[in-house]
Amino acid sequence: MNATARSTTTVAADAVETTAAGLAAEISTWFGENARDLPWRRAGFSAWGTLVSEFMLQQTPVNRVIPRLAEWLERWPTPGDLASVPPGEAVRAWASLGYPRRALWLHAAAVEITERHGGVVPHDVDDLLALTGIGDYTARAVAAFAYGHRHPVVDTNTRRVIARAVAGQAEPAPPSRRRDLEAMSQLLPEETVAAAVFNAAIMELGAVVCTSRSPRCEACPIRDACAWRAAGYPEYAGPKKAVQKKFEGSDRQVRGLIMAELRATHHPVTAAEIESLWPDAVQRDRALAGLLADGLAVCVDTGMYALSQG
DNA sequence: AATCCGGGGGT
């Protein structure tokens, strides 16, 4: 059952109206009064800034992104500025945001924007999707937030809010591009500006109120319309998410140690220095080989490694 | 559809 299907129910005057339009209006009003003051919400924030922020926010929490974003935009205020430096500089400046190939991909996207789009971040979702490292979420987020275009934007927060408020389930089903966009389209206001606001508003609600664990339902603007609440907060019955392997002792940890060493120095790192980072030679070699294959590290001489020079 | 890919903070 979706919000539209429940819309025939007459509700008390002070209750949240449970039409799609009513839900969107309530969430957007709440957002207007409770939105966090984030850099990418400042007036005049550039489309390039939005794109950089969205890359950084791919699996890295807001609070860790903010300081790096400021550094990046001061150093590389346009795509052309980033495109003009070696990719290794982007990887170094990425610091410990995690998943450093995002830095490589962001650099590649900057080059593509410079070469194919005259240095202007494209408006068109398909043009954005064609850029390295930009997928379904980021393409729509840039089009909607940087340029105000009307597109459904679906991130993990949005998926969770819809799963609860509309579908009455504790957690969203595994991501499905078509289903997720369809569900969000049902809620998205027709009017362009209202749509852009709502895209941000529902994400914010999921980020600060309708959180994955310990949701703050008492502070939720649509608690009276929430299907999950109405159903008595049933537990999630769908397929279990795969338990991610523990970080300690993983290849990812070893890759991270090597990358930290490469970032820390401005001269090539020797094989001996890399050896000192991890005792297991097989795993160490596998990690280094992976970094070389990914282009995150390069072999500048026999047994000498560095960040990508260009 | 499943796996891989960092790192840090909340519970």
Add this chain to the structure above:
DNA sequence: ACCCCAGGATT
């Protein structure tokens, strides 16, 4: 200890 985080690419 375990979970989660404004995901995307690859197989």
